[in-house]
Amino acid sequence: MRILVVEDDPDLNRQLVTALGDAGYVVDKAMDGEEGHYLGETEPYDAVVLDLGLPVLDGVSVLEKWRRAGKKMPVLILTARDRWSDKVAGFDAGADDYVPKPFHMEEVLARVRALLRRTAGHATSEITCGPMVLDTKSARVTVNGTAIKLTSLEFRLLAYLMHHVGKVVSRTELVEHLYDQDFDRDSNTIEVFVGRLRKKLGVDVLHTIRGMGYCISEPDNAK
Numbered sequence: 197m198r199i200l201v202v203e204d205d206p207d208l209n210r211q212l213v214t215a216l217g218d219a220g221y222v223v224d225k226a227m228d229g230e231e232g233h234y235l236g237e238t239e240p241y242d243a244v245v246l247d248l249g250l251p252v253l254d255g256v257s258v259l260e261k262w263r264r265a266g267k268k269m270p271v272l273i274l275t276a277r278d279r280w281s282d283k284v285a286g287f288d289a290g291a292d293d294y295v296p297k298p299f300h301m302e303e304v305l306a307r308v309r310a311l312l313r314r315t316a317g318h319a320t321s322e323i324t325c326g327p328m329v330l331d332t333k334s335a336r337v338t339v340n341g342t343a344i345k346l347t348s349l350e351f352r353l354l355a356y357l358m359h360h361v362g363k364v365v366s367r368t369e370l371v372e373h374l375y376d377q378d379f380d381r382d383s384n385t386i387e388v389f390v391g392r393l394r395k396k397l398g399v400d401v402l403h404t405i406r407g408m409g410y411c412i413s414e415p416d417n418a419k
């Protein structure tokens with residue numbers, strides 16, 4: 197899952213990027229509203245953490261422009277404490293949730309997790325497919341109750357597919373959501389990672405749909 201952080205405070209920006217990266221997400225960052233708006237409009241993010249007080253273009257304007265352009269990704273806004281009018285303006289502009297500053301990083305992470313799984317239609321932190329369970333809170337994967345050890349990229353790949361369980365995801369879409377903007381992308385490597393992941397999982401849940409992409413579904417649905 198790929199996240200955009202738009203925050204002009206350098207320390208806070210770095211803390212958010214680090215914490216989200218440690219939590220297993222791919223993270224792009226912007227330091228002002230214009231850069232943030234551009235990235236959000238041109239790159240496919242699964243969620244955005246958006247500060248409201250930003251130079252060049254303020255957060256509410258950024259959000260309004262995205263929504264007017266039809267961008268539907270979930271957006272968590274960061275608001276100044278006790279500024280109820282900020283929250284109202286943010287929600288009216290199309291925000292999905294907010295965290296007042298100063299905040300505990302754990303709360304931001306929990307709210308991002310909730311936004312991602314609600315967008316994908318999951319009500320709890322665990323996503324299940326047959327014998328496989330992905331716990332988005334602890335970033336753990338189990339098959340028939342046994343924990344599976346994955347590299348961070350394998351986990352990202354599986355997490356993205358699990359958030360879209362039952363749907364066919366193209367290789368291009370995977371590349372866009374598994375790597376940040378600076379990464380030298382090569383969609384051929386995805387095939388290699390899928391092969392490794394399939395082997396590690398040991399159950400037939402990760403299917404290749406010829407010419408279209410990949411799909412996670414229960415073993416019974418396998419062809």
Ligand code: CA
Nearest residue numbers: 204247249250
């Ligand atoms: Ca700010």
